Amino acid sequence: MSEIKKIPGISKESTQALIDEVLDAYPAKARKKRAPHLGANDPATGKSCVQSNKKTVPGVMSARGCAYAGAKGVVWGPIRDMVHVSHGPVGCGWYSWGTRRNLMSGINGVTQFGMQFTSDFQEKDIVYGGDKKLKVLLQEAHELFPLAKGISVLSECPVGLIGDDINSVAKQSAKELDIPIIPCNCEGFRGVSQSLGHHISNDTIRDYIIETREFAEPQSPYDIALIGDYNIGGDVWSAKALLEEIGLNVKSVWTGDGEIEKIAATHQVKLNLIHCYRSMNYMCKVMEEKYGIPWLEFNFFGPTKIRESLRAIGQRFDATIQEKVEQVIAKYEPVMQAIIDEYKPRLDGKKVMLLVGGLRPRHTIGAYEDLGMECVGSGYEFAHSDDYDRTAPEMPEATVVYDDPSEYEFEKFAHALKPDLIGSGIKEKYVFQKMGIPFRQMHSWDYSGPYHGYQGFEVFARDVDMAVNSPTWKLVKAPF
Amino acid sequence: MANALGLDVKPVTEYAPEEVERVRNWINSADYKEKNFARQALVINPAHACQPLGAQLVAHGFEGTLPFVHGSQGCASYYRSTLNRHFREPAPAVSDAMTEDGAVFGGQANLHEGLENAYALYKPKMMAVFTSCMPEVIGDDLTAFINNARQKGCIPADFPTPYANTPSFNGTHIHGYDAMLLSILQTLTEGKKIEGRCTGKLNLIAGCDFNTGDYREYKRILDAFGIAHTLLADISETFDAPCDGNYQVYAGGTKLEDTADSINGKATITLGPYATPKTFAWIRENFAGEHASMPMPIGIEKTDALLLKLAELFGKTVPAPLKAERGRAVDAMTDAQQYMHGKKFAVYGDPDYLLGYVSFLLEMGARPYHILCSRGTKKVEKELRGLLDASSYGKGCTIYMNKDLWHLRSLLMTDPVDAIIGDTHGKFAARDAGIPLFRFGFPVFDRVNKHRYPLIGYQGVINMVTEICNKFIDIRDETCEDRFFEMMR
Structure with missing residues (x-):
C-alpha cells in the first residue's frame, strides 16, 4: 500500500458538503440518481467510493458517447489496414472521421484507410432494409481497396432497430471476397x-x-503484445520503442496503428501488456483463459510510473530483460530529471482536476505528481467499479470523485476547488477557458503528443507548463 | 481451428513493395476513376453531415436557448464536439439519453425526465428539441410527448419548446437547420401577429452559415444602411464569446421577444435559400411585409444584389460608405486578378456556399473547374449551370452532383486543378494532389480563427482574394528556382 496523500483544506466533510451543494440544484428524482455517483475518495480502503457504469440521467449534459463511438472511435477505427464501414446514416461516421488522433502509418487509400466509409442510409434503406446495399458496398470496397486486409461493419442505431442481419451478409461476403468481414453490432x-x-x-x-493467423517467424520467449494503446499523437511509437529497448519483441499492437493479421496472431505471444484496462481487459482475459497468456497492466505516464512499470514487466522475464530494464531506467533517469528540473519550479503545488474516459483519470496522476502537481478531483465518463478501485490509491484522501458528471457538476466543482489546470475533453475545454482556467484536452493530447513513455513525458511536461503558465491567462481580466 | 469465419489459419503476410506501388499508382489512374465513379452503394469521405447538426446550430442562435437532442446521448456528443472544434467555443446541449428500453417503450419517459432536469439545471428561456435516428425509426410522437410534458409539469405550460423531426437518414445538416428554424419561428410568433402593426424592421436569415464573421458583417451592413433589423438565428455572440473569466451558458442569440415580433416585420430576407426552403415558404404565407429569397452574398454581384434589394425594400439609396467599400473590394480584385486569372479550382460544399464560390471565382476570371455537391437537387445543378453558362470562364467546367470527396480525389488526380475550395475534410485529397486547400466552408478543424473572417459582402471578397492570391504567391516563392526568386511579386 502506497502512502496516503493529503491535501490541506480538503476533508471528507468539506468534499461531502460540496457534493451536497451541487446536488441541491437537481429535481428530487435526478438528485437521487446522481448522488451515488459522487463521493469523497477513501484511499485506505482501495475501493471505489462511487457507483458507475449506470445509465446517464436524461437532460443533464453528460460528456458520454455511445457504443458505436466505443467501437468505431476506440477499438476498430485505429486498425490501419482495414476498411471500417459506418453502417447506417451519414452522421456517425462523419463526426468520428479523424477526430480521435489515432495516427497511422502507411499510404492513405492504399495500405491505410483512415477515411470515412459509410452506407449513407436514406429513407428507403430504413423502410426496405440495408442488407442488400451492404452486400454491394462490401464488394465495392474490396474492389477499390484491394490491399485492405479486412472490413469491419459497424452498426449505427437504425440497423439494429429495423432488424437488418449484418452478420449473415458479412459471413456470405467474407466467403465470396475471401477476406475477413467483421460484423459489429455496436x-x-x-x-x-x-x-x-x-x-x-x-x-x-x-x-x-x-x-486466424500465425506469425511467419519463429517464436521467442520475449514476444509480447501491446494492448490498449491507440497511438494518440504517436503514443504507440513511443511505447513500442521503449519496450523494444528493454529487449521485448512487440509482435502486435491493439489497436493503435494496428494491423489485423498481427492482431489475429496474438494468441502466440508470451505476455499481454495492457495500458487501457477499461477498453481491452476483456480480450486479455479471453487470451488468458483460452491460450494461457498472462497479462499485466502497466502505466507509461511520467518517469515514476514508467520506472515501476518497467521493473514489473522485467519481473515477468529473465535476467537478460531485467538487466536491460535497469540500464534503460539509468539511461533515461538523468534526462527525466532535467525535464523535472526545468518545469517543476513553475508547476510545483499547482492543482489539477481530471475528467477523461476510462483510464487516464488515474493513470496520468503520477505524471502530474512528477511535476510537483496534485490532483484535487478526478472522474471518468465510462469507467466501471474496477477502474474506480484502481483510482482510489492514486488520488489524495477525501478528494472528490465524480462518475459521468454533468457539465453543471463539473463546473461547480471547478468553481469551488479552483484548479490551476483542468484535463478533460473538447466539450469541456472552452467552458473552462472562458472561466480563465488553463485546460488541456486529455483525450486527444490537444493536438500534441505523444504522452506515453520517456519520449512522451518531455512533451507532456512542456504542454502542461505552457497551459498553466501561458501569459495569455493574465490578460483575461480587463483593466476597465 | 477456432475462428468463427471458417477461414483457414494463415500466416501473417506483408505486401511486396511493388504491389503497394502498383496500387498507389492505380488509384490515381483513369481506370480507377471509372471504377470509383461506378460506385452504387459505398460512400467514401462524404462532405455532408446529418440533419440534427444543423438543428443544433440554429438553436444556438436564439437567446437563452438550450438545444435538446431526443435520442441516443452519443449523438449529442458528436454534434457538440463538431461545433466545439470548428468554433473553438463551448456548445452546451443536452440529450435525453435514450437506450435499448426506449426502443421497446418509446422515448417519452426519457424526454420528460430530460426536459425537467435540463430546465432545473440550465435555466433556459427556450429548449429546442430535435431528433436523432432512434426516435425517428421507432416513430416517437413529439407533439403528444411535449404536450404531455406540459401537463405533467416537467416544463411550465407556457415554456417555449419548439421541436423538429430531423431524421439523419434524409437530407443533410442544412435540412435540419430548416426544420428547426421553422419550428422555432412558428412557436415564438404564434398569436403575435397584430393586424396593422409594422415593426419597421428587416428580418434577416443568414442560412446554415458557420461563419460568425458573416453574421457580424450583415449587422454592420444593415447599420450602415440605417435599417433596423432582427438577425434571426444569430450565432455570432454564441460562437464568438469573449474570454473574460465568466462562462455564460447562453452567450448570445436573437432575443426571443424580437423573434416573436418578427412576424410583424417590414420585410424578411433569407440569404440561404437552400437551407431555408420550408421556413421561407411558411414565412411568405405568414409574415407581414415583403419577402425575398436571395443567394448568399458571396462575390461582388451577389452582394450588389443584396444591397439593391435592401435599398428597394426600405426606399433608401446605397450609403456612400458601402459604395466606397465596393470600390475597395473591386480594387483588391483588379490589383490581384493576375494571380488568379485562368487558375482552375475544385470547389465543394453546401449549395448556398457553393453558388457563392462559383460566382466569385468567375468574377475573378478563375475557373471553377470541378464543382462537386455532396447532396443537392436538380435545382441546385441548374442554378450552378446557369452561372457557368453566363461566363466564358465557366466553359469546360463540370458539375458533379451527389458525389463525395473520394470521387473528388479521382478528379484531382486525372484532371488536375490548381487549388481546392472546401473544408478541412479535403486536406487529404489536397495533399495527394499537391495543391492548396482554401478552408472557406464548414468545418475547419485545423486552422485558427477562420470563422471570424467573413466570406460574405465586399469584405468577404477582400478576405478571399487576400488568402487565395497570397497562397499562390507563397507557392511561387517556395518552389521557384533561385534565379527566379525575386523581391517583387
Missing part, C-alpha cells in the same frame, strides 16, 4: 456509454479474428 443505443462498444468490439475480435 448500435449507439446499446448499453450506457462507449464502454459497451469496447466490450462488443472485443467480443468480435474473439469471435472473428483471434487465431
Whole structure:
C-alpha cells in the first residue's frame, strides 16, 4: 500500500458538503440518481467510493458517447489496414472521421484507410432494409481497396432497430471476397456509454479474428503484445520503442496503428501488456483463459510510473530483460530529471482536476505528481467499479470523485476547488477557458503528443507548463 | 481451428513493395476513376453531415436557448464536439439519453425526465428539441410527448419548446437547420401577429452559415444602411464569446421577444435559400411585409444584389460608405486578378456556399473547374449551370452532383486543378494532389480563427482574394528556382 496523500483544506466533510451543494440544484428524482455517483475518495480502503457504469440521467449534459463511438472511435477505427464501414446514416461516421488522433502509418487509400466509409442510409434503406446495399458496398470496397486486409461493419442505431442481419451478409461476403468481414453490432443505443462498444468490439475480435493467423517467424520467449494503446499523437511509437529497448519483441499492437493479421496472431505471444484496462481487459482475459497468456497492466505516464512499470514487466522475464530494464531506467533517469528540473519550479503545488474516459483519470496522476502537481478531483465518463478501485490509491484522501458528471457538476466543482489546470475533453475545454482556467484536452493530447513513455513525458511536461503558465491567462481580466 | 469465419489459419503476410506501388499508382489512374465513379452503394469521405447538426446550430442562435437532442446521448456528443472544434467555443446541449428500453417503450419517459432536469439545471428561456435516428425509426410522437410534458409539469405550460423531426437518414445538416428554424419561428410568433402593426424592421436569415464573421458583417451592413433589423438565428455572440473569466451558458442569440415580433416585420430576407426552403415558404404565407429569397452574398454581384434589394425594400439609396467599400473590394480584385486569372479550382460544399464560390471565382476570371455537391437537387445543378453558362470562364467546367470527396480525389488526380475550395475534410485529397486547400466552408478543424473572417459582402471578397492570391504567391516563392526568386511579386 502506497502512502496516503493529503491535501490541506480538503476533508471528507468539506468534499461531502460540496457534493451536497451541487446536488441541491437537481429535481428530487435526478438528485437521487446522481448522488451515488459522487463521493469523497477513501484511499485506505482501495475501493471505489462511487457507483458507475449506470445509465446517464436524461437532460443533464453528460460528456458520454455511445457504443458505436466505443467501437468505431476506440477499438476498430485505429486498425490501419482495414476498411471500417459506418453502417447506417451519414452522421456517425462523419463526426468520428479523424477526430480521435489515432495516427497511422502507411499510404492513405492504399495500405491505410483512415477515411470515412459509410452506407449513407436514406429513407428507403430504413423502410426496405440495408442488407442488400451492404452486400454491394462490401464488394465495392474490396474492389477499390484491394490491399485492405479486412472490413469491419459497424452498426449505427437504425440497423439494429429495423432488424437488418449484418452478420449473415458479412459471413456470405467474407466467403465470396475471401477476406475477413467483421460484423459489429455496436448500435449507439446499446448499453450506457462507449464502454459497451469496447466490450462488443472485443467480443468480435474473439469471435472473428483471434487465431486466424500465425506469425511467419519463429517464436521467442520475449514476444509480447501491446494492448490498449491507440497511438494518440504517436503514443504507440513511443511505447513500442521503449519496450523494444528493454529487449521485448512487440509482435502486435491493439489497436493503435494496428494491423489485423498481427492482431489475429496474438494468441502466440508470451505476455499481454495492457495500458487501457477499461477498453481491452476483456480480450486479455479471453487470451488468458483460452491460450494461457498472462497479462499485466502497466502505466507509461511520467518517469515514476514508467520506472515501476518497467521493473514489473522485467519481473515477468529473465535476467537478460531485467538487466536491460535497469540500464534503460539509468539511461533515461538523468534526462527525466532535467525535464523535472526545468518545469517543476513553475508547476510545483499547482492543482489539477481530471475528467477523461476510462483510464487516464488515474493513470496520468503520477505524471502530474512528477511535476510537483496534485490532483484535487478526478472522474471518468465510462469507467466501471474496477477502474474506480484502481483510482482510489492514486488520488489524495477525501478528494472528490465524480462518475459521468454533468457539465453543471463539473463546473461547480471547478468553481469551488479552483484548479490551476483542468484535463478533460473538447466539450469541456472552452467552458473552462472562458472561466480563465488553463485546460488541456486529455483525450486527444490537444493536438500534441505523444504522452506515453520517456519520449512522451518531455512533451507532456512542456504542454502542461505552457497551459498553466501561458501569459495569455493574465490578460483575461480587463483593466476597465 | 477456432475462428468463427471458417477461414483457414494463415500466416501473417506483408505486401511486396511493388504491389503497394502498383496500387498507389492505380488509384490515381483513369481506370480507377471509372471504377470509383461506378460506385452504387459505398460512400467514401462524404462532405455532408446529418440533419440534427444543423438543428443544433440554429438553436444556438436564439437567446437563452438550450438545444435538446431526443435520442441516443452519443449523438449529442458528436454534434457538440463538431461545433466545439470548428468554433473553438463551448456548445452546451443536452440529450435525453435514450437506450435499448426506449426502443421497446418509446422515448417519452426519457424526454420528460430530460426536459425537467435540463430546465432545473440550465435555466433556459427556450429548449429546442430535435431528433436523432432512434426516435425517428421507432416513430416517437413529439407533439403528444411535449404536450404531455406540459401537463405533467416537467416544463411550465407556457415554456417555449419548439421541436423538429430531423431524421439523419434524409437530407443533410442544412435540412435540419430548416426544420428547426421553422419550428422555432412558428412557436415564438404564434398569436403575435397584430393586424396593422409594422415593426419597421428587416428580418434577416443568414442560412446554415458557420461563419460568425458573416453574421457580424450583415449587422454592420444593415447599420450602415440605417435599417433596423432582427438577425434571426444569430450565432455570432454564441460562437464568438469573449474570454473574460465568466462562462455564460447562453452567450448570445436573437432575443426571443424580437423573434416573436418578427412576424410583424417590414420585410424578411433569407440569404440561404437552400437551407431555408420550408421556413421561407411558411414565412411568405405568414409574415407581414415583403419577402425575398436571395443567394448568399458571396462575390461582388451577389452582394450588389443584396444591397439593391435592401435599398428597394426600405426606399433608401446605397450609403456612400458601402459604395466606397465596393470600390475597395473591386480594387483588391483588379490589383490581384493576375494571380488568379485562368487558375482552375475544385470547389465543394453546401449549395448556398457553393453558388457563392462559383460566382466569385468567375468574377475573378478563375475557373471553377470541378464543382462537386455532396447532396443537392436538380435545382441546385441548374442554378450552378446557369452561372457557368453566363461566363466564358465557366466553359469546360463540370458539375458533379451527389458525389463525395473520394470521387473528388479521382478528379484531382486525372484532371488536375490548381487549388481546392472546401473544408478541412479535403486536406487529404489536397495533399495527394499537391495543391492548396482554401478552408472557406464548414468545418475547419485545423486552422485558427477562420470563422471570424467573413466570406460574405465586399469584405468577404477582400478576405478571399487576400488568402487565395497570397497562397499562390507563397507557392511561387517556395518552389521557384533561385534565379527566379525575386523581391517583387
